[in-house]
Amino acid sequence: MERSTVIAGFGGQGILFAGKVLAEAAMLEGREVLWIPSYGPEMRGGTASCTVIIADKTIGSPVVDRADHAVALNPPSMAKYGPIVAKGGLLVVNTTLIEAQAGRDDIEVLEVPCTAVAQRAGDDKLVSVVALGALIGRRRLVEPETVHRALAIVLGDRHADMVEMDAAAFDAGFAASLEPVAAPPRA
């Protein structure tokens, strides 16, 4: 079983970080994993993305043309990665920033106001961790407890003080995926 996840949004939304946490958690559970960042000029101002492939055996293509899951945190990411979600796959949409509809009836679309949930959890930079929680709530790629352990490892000693807040953001995203959260009214 090989499962690919693309996380995409603006640079600064913590996309590579959330991908690393997912990769670390998968590794802790004994799986094979491949983490690929976008490292091109698009990182500077435009879209940033990160691909995480989790499998039980040797992983093939680092290029994903049929994503099992995509997380779109801003409108350009939705336009770019919405169409490559494989039939039956999951698209997580950050409805705080994305108004457009996915326009797909052959995939599951999970709408979560990730940025708003992140703000409630203390910092809108946590948006990717919230989205990761929402993804794991619907597709149990790894156990939530493992994600908590992975957060501590990836944040390391230098950012040990942030683990609690990140874990809370993850849990809020996880809960939101099971019980839809209403977006706060627009200012």
Next chain:
Amino acid sequence: MTALDRRADSRDGSVAPARSDAGARRVDRVLMKGNEAIAEAAIAVGCDAYFGYPITPQAELLEWMARRMPEEGRVFVQAESELAAINMALGASAAGARVLVSSSSPGISLMAEAMSYMAGSRLPVVLVNVMRGGPGLGSIGAAQGDYLQATKGHGHGDYHVPVLAPSSIAEAIDLVRDAFILAERYRTPVMILADGILGQAMEPVAPAFRTLERQRPDWALEGAEGRPPRVLKSLHLRPEDLEEQDLALQRVYDEIRRSEQRWAGERLDDPDIVLVAYGSAARVARTAVERLREDGVGAGLFRPITLWPFPSEPLRHVARGARAVLAVEMSAGQLVEDVRLAIEGALPVSLHGRMGGMVPSPDGVVEAARRALSTGGEDGR
């Protein structure tokens, strides 16, 4: 028997998956970037000195060395240019040090002259090229456009260097060690040809990297007290002398061709079509082979690990019952030249290549394979 020999699965040079790939021990692994893993692997085998100059997408290799080499009490120099870096490497190697140099495509071009000098002077420097898009400054995206440069010569003169092409980070770690073994066994520069995806991606690896024994070289310039001086040079003004040197080099290359060809195969049981690819492109091809097999198409993957010497005979052998061969590469048709030489016109050979930092997609490869089977390889690109 050397460690390198032990890794060979069979007499034909095909090798088992790298130790830390799927199926290996899964406890205590760490996630590492390809660039970092290559650097740490070199430290583990006893690299004494590293010389480099920053360039994307290999920057993390240099950065890792900048931190780790001083920790180990070894030499790290960020030179003023690639030209300076490679010539420092030449000097350190002549003095008997184990030396690593790394760069990416445009930087490797700047190092080309010294590669010829090191080959001529028989210096065992290991050089890593984390390829990006070209020509010129190109792009920082992953590419394989330096295949011909790596395998057919960087600088002038009649020389080759062994070229090793990892397709996973675990394999890159193993191949760093193999590169030093080959370099010292044959007294030749060795190149590791990676690409931006391998450099930037992270995979789990076993953190206990393997070491490498060291024998004091009997050719190094380390002070001639109590013995006749040694000379390392590539200048031989009398044509008779130079030809003798060149013939000696060719004998080394013949021995490398005989003994050091390596490749890996997947689903090569009675294939209708053989896909040939290396590095990151081989991983795309692996997924394409799985999709083709799911659709009932008999596809297999032949992955050269040594690009020079190219495993021609094994490729010819595995393709003997097939109807077509397809080279998949992140370049305009470079690998396919060696594939055609290996197949010797026995089968139609076609090409699926993307360039400039664009990478083939699995479905793109599937389509190219179907086309190759239906047209008999008439469709060039």
